Amino acid sequence: MSRKKAAKGKAASSSPSAGGPTGKGTGRAARSSPGIVQMNGVVHPSRPSGSSSSEFYDIAFKVMLVGDSGVGKTCLLVRFKDGAFLAGSFISTVGIDFRVICLLKRLKRNVFLFSVITFLFYYLQIWDTAGQERFRSVTHAYYRDAHALLLLYDVTNKTSFDNIQAWLTEIHEYAQQDVVLMLLGNKARHCVKEVQNEFGVPFMETSARTGLNVELAFTAVAKELKHRSMKDPSEKFTLQEYVNKEMKSTSCCRS
Numbered sequence: 315m316s317r318k319k320a321a322k323g324k325a326a327s328s329s330p331s332a333g334g335p336t337g338k339g340t341g342r343a344a345r346s347s348p349g350i351v352q353m354n355g356v357v358h359p360s361r362p363s364g365s366s367s368s369e370f371y372d373i374a375f376k377v378m379l380v381g382d383s384g385v386g387k388t389c390l391l392v393r394f395k396d397g398a399f400l401a402g403s404f405i406s407t408v409g410i411d412f413r414v415i416c417l418l419k420r421l422k423r424n425v426f427l428f429s430v431i432t433f434l435f436y437y438l439q440i441w442d443t444a445g446q447e448r449f450r451s452v453t454h455a456y457y458r459d460a461h462a463l464l465l466l467y468d469v470t471n472k473t474s475f476d477n478i479q480a481w482l483t484e485i486h487e488y489a490q491q492d493v494v495l496m497l498l499g500n501k502a503r504h505c506v507k508e509v510q511n512e513f514g515v516p517f518m519e520t521s522a523r524t525g526l527n528v529e530l531a532f533t534a535v536a537k538e539l540k541h542r543s544m545k546d547p548s549e550k551f552t553l554q555e556y557v558n559k560e561m562k563s564t565s566c567c568r569s
C-alpha cells in the first residue's frame with residue numbers, strides 16, 4: 315500500500331487484477347445500492363434515480379499515471395478527483411494505488427418528435443504509480459492491461475524531461491501497442507495555448523497546483539478511449555486537435 319495514500323486513508327491495491335472492472339461494459343460490478351457506486355472503498359454518485367436502466371450503459375477504462383518521482387502524478391489525480399491541491403511536504407508513492415472516477419456525458423437524441431436525454435457513464439480507473447526506479451518492476455506488470463497512459467514530466471525539472479525518451483521506450487516494451495498515450499508537462503506556471511513536442515505523442519501542459527488543464531487532460535483521454543471503443547469510422551477524433559481546440563476556447567491563464 316502506498317504510504318502516501320495510507321497516510322490519507324485512501325484505498326490501495328497490490329495486484330494488477332485487484333482493480334476489478336476494466337474494459338467496456340464492466341463498470342457495474344461493484345455498484346452497491348441505487349445512486350451509489352462503490353469500488354474498492356471509493357463511493358461515487360451513480361445514475362439519476364427514476365431512470366430506466368436500458369437508457370444507460372457504462373464504460374470503464376484503466377488509465378495509468380507514469381513518470382519520474384516528484385513530477386506531480388498524485389497531485390494531478392487528487393486535483394482531478396477532489397479539486398484540491400496536495401500542498402505540504404512531498405511523500406513519495408510506494409508501489410501503486412488507484413481511484414475510480416465517474417465522468418458523466420449527457421447525450422441528446424431526437425426520437426420522432428421527442429428529444430431524449432441519456433447519460434453515458436465512463437468509469438475511469440486511474441492508477442497512480444510510484445515514480446521511483448526501485449518500484450519500476452512492480453509498475454511494469456500493470457502496463458499490460460492499461461487502456462491509456464498519461465506520461466508526466468515536471469516543466470521546472472530538466473532531468474524529468476530528459477527521462478521522457480526512456481519512459482517511452484519502457485512503455486513500448488510493456489504496454490499494449492494501441493495504448494492511448496499523452497505527454498503532460500506538469501507544474502506549468504503560465505497558460506500555454508498550444509505547444510509542439512519532439513516525441514510525436516499528444517501533449518499539453520498542466521498544473522495540479524492551479525488546476526490548469528487537469529480536467530481537460532483526463533476528459534480528452536476519455537474521449538479518445540470512447541471514440542476507439544465505439545469503432546465508428548465516420549466520427550473523426552484526434553486527441554491533439556481536440557486538446558488544442560479546447561485550450562484555445564478556454565481562458566486558462568490562472569497561475
Ligand SMILES: Nc1nc2c(ncn2[C@@H]2O[C@H](COP(=O)(O)OP(=O)(O)OP(=O)(O)O)[C@@H](O)[C@H]2O)c(=O)[nH]1
Nearest residue numbers: 383384385386387388389404406407445501522523
Ligand atoms: N508548483 C507545483 N507543485 C506541484 C505541482 N504538482 C505537484 N507539485 C508538488 O510536487 C511534489 C511532488 O508531487 P507528487 O504528486 O507527490 O509527485 P509524484 O509524481 O506522485 O511522485 P512519486 O509518488 O514519488 O512518483 C509535491 O511537493 C507537490 O506539492 C504543480 O502543478 N505545481
